[in-house]
Amino acid sequence: MAFFAGTGLVVKLVLLILIYFSVVSWAIIFYKLLQVHRANSESEKFLEFFWKTKRFDAINAQVDRFTNSPLTVLFSEGYGELKKLMDKGEHKEEPDVISTDLGGIENISRALRRATTSEITRLEKYTTFLATTGATAPFIGLFGTVWGIMTAFKGIGETGSASLAVVAPGIAEALIATAIGLVAAIPAVMGYNHFQHKIRVLIGEMDSFSTEFLNIVQRSFAKK
Amino acid sequence: MNRRPLIKSRGFGAPLTISFVMHLALFFMFTYSGLILAPRLREAPVYYVDIVNLPVAHPRMGSPTVAGSQPGAVPQPPAPPEAMRLPAKTVPKAATGVPAAKPLAKRATEETSREFEDRLKQLERTSEARHQAAALEALRNRAGTGKGAAGMPTGTGKEAGSDYASYIHSRLQDAFRTTIAYQSKNPVVLVQLTIARNGRLLRYRIERSSGDRIFEASVVATITKAEKTFPPPPGGTEFEQDFLFRPQGIGKQ
Numbered sequence: 001m002a003f004f005a006g007t008g009l010v011v012k013l014v015l016l017i018l019i020y021f022s023v024v025s026w027a028i029i030f031y032k033l034l035q036v037h038r039a040n041s042e043s044e045k046f047l048e049f050f051w052k053t054k055r056f057d058a059i060n061a062q063v064d065r066f067t068n069s070p071l072t073v074l075f076s077e078g079y080g081e082l083k084k085l086m087d088k089g090e091h092k093e094e095p096d097v098i099s100t101d102l103g104g105i106e107n108i109s110r111a112l113r114r115a116t117t118s119e120i121t122r123l124e125k126y127t128t129f130l131a132t133t134g135a136t137a138p139f140i141g142l143f144g145t146v147w148g149i150m151t152a153f154k155g156i157g158e159t160g161s162a163s164l165a166v167v168a169p170g171i172a173e174a175l176i177a178t179a180i181g182l183v184a185a186i187p188a189v190m191g192y193n194h195f196q197h198k199i200r201v202l203i204g205e206m207d208s209f210s211t212e213f214l215n216i217v218q219r220s221f222a223k224k
Numbered sequence: 225m226n227r228r229p230l231i232k233s234r235g236f237g238a239p240l241t242i243s244f245v246m247h248l249a250l251f252f253m254f255t256y257s258g259l260i261l262a263p264r265l266r267e268a269p270v271y272y273v274d275i276v277n278l279p280v281a282h283p284r285m286g287s288p289t290v291a292g293s294q295p296g297a298v299p300q301p302p303a304p305p306e307a308m309r310l311p312a313k314t315v316p317k318a319a320t321g322v323p324a325a326k327p328l329a330k331r332a333t334e335e336t337s338r339e340f341e342d343r344l345k346q347l348e349r350t351s352e353a354r355h356q357a358a359a360l361e362a363l364r365n366r367a368g369t370g371k372g373a374a375g376m377p378t379g380t381g382k383e384a385g386s387d388y389a390s391y392i393h394s395r396l397q398d399a400f401r402t403t404i405a406y407q408s409k410n411p412v413v414l415v416q417l418t419i420a421r422n423g424r425l426l427r428y429r430i431e432r433s434s435g436d437r438i439f440e441a442s443v444v445a446t447i448t449k450a451e452k453t454f455p456p457p458p459g460g461t462e463f464e465q466d467f468l469f470r471p472q473g474i475g476k477q
């Protein structure tokens with residue numbers, strides 16, 4: 001605390017900003033680690049359950065078990081759209097068949113795309129803060145250092161002495177800002193890259209699931 | 225109509241708290257291990273040694289009252305050696321002749337072996353004692369009064385504050401080494417310092433200056449730096465003293 005109290009106002013401000021960046025970055029890292037881990041594990045379980053169960057209505061009844069999986073959301077959106085199309089055909093001769101002529105498959109495809117987009121947005125939430133921290137924290141720290149060194153040199157000018165006892169503490173205090181900037185930035189960049197990779201894998205899984213879902217719908221429900 | 229499953233939206237509060245606690249723990253860990261503290265250069269403690277008497281523990285204590293400070297405590301020179309005595313003549317006058325010369329020569333030969341060494345040692349002791357007495361006398365003369373003022377510029381060595389001015393002078397001298405700066409050739413600043421009973425600098429007044437602003441600023445910086453180390457003057461009185469600052473050093477007025 002004595003060290004913090006000994007710095008100038010600008011350096012104090014810089015240090016507070018960097019500490020804020022670091023605290024929030026680590027909070028996001030913990031949050032995303034948990035989120036991505038649950039999304040992966042529950043997606044795996046959901047796919048296993050999906051391929052074991054033949055009926056969509058039976059799967060729909062169990063989706064609440066996999067609430068953290070983005071595939072569950074895709075299935076619910078696709079099934080909802082399919083249900084609407086089938087309800088529309090209830091008064092016709094073949095209630096369990098949807099018409100490809102009226103663009104039923106495209107409707108389901110659009111619903112799946114929309115769900116995919118919303119899930120990507122949800123998964124990527126807060127990661128931009130990590131990118132911002134990684135890109136700006138070193139520069140903010142550098143600014144604090146430059147300011148601190150300027151102040152130190154000003155002090156040297158006022159005292160008229162350039163001895164090590166006068167110069168060293170000011171420079172050391174100034175360099176702390178850069179160090180804290182790097183401490184904030186390095187985990188943020190590492191976390192951002194890690195989560196981008198994990199999210200790309202999940203997006204790939206969502207695309208594959210959408211294609212499989214459309215294939216099943218086309219095979220089972222579309223009018224020949 | 226089918227409903228989209230509700231995604232469990234866990235709050236951001238828990239990770240934020242964990243992160244905050246983690247940062248706090250790291251901060252205290254680094255603080256107590258001294259890793260993020262700026263290096264503080266510690267000045268070596270300055271010891272003031274009275275080269276004539278014993279080292280001064282503290283200027284408030286005054287001059288040490290040990291041998292050398294008090295007239296009564298000055299070690300007395302050793303007693304002068306006894307006058308050299310010749311061996312008593314035992315030979316009667318009447319019996320002067322050649323046969324009497326033989327025992328005298330024999331005694332003289334015995335004396336050279338033992339008594340001569342004793343005499344030589346005695347002479348050496350005498351000479352050494354005289355040298356010591358002369359050195360003590362010279363030191364007393366140099367000190368001024370010869371009444372225990374050795375090493376003390378003004379007082380008797382037992383007066384309160386007799387050493388205080390020298391102590392303040394030393395502290396100023398130490399601070400002056402790190403702050404000295406001047407632009408004219410031979411700048412001079414005469415400053416009167418007044419130190420309160422509690423050791424705080426009450427005021428300083430520049431009584432005379434050669435007009436070098438930078439030198440004046442460095443003198444002020446010296447006083448500001450040195451005042452932190454001023455102890456309270458002895459005797460519970462205010463202390464006032466003029467100091468003459470020159471690039472070559474500080475002098476008392």
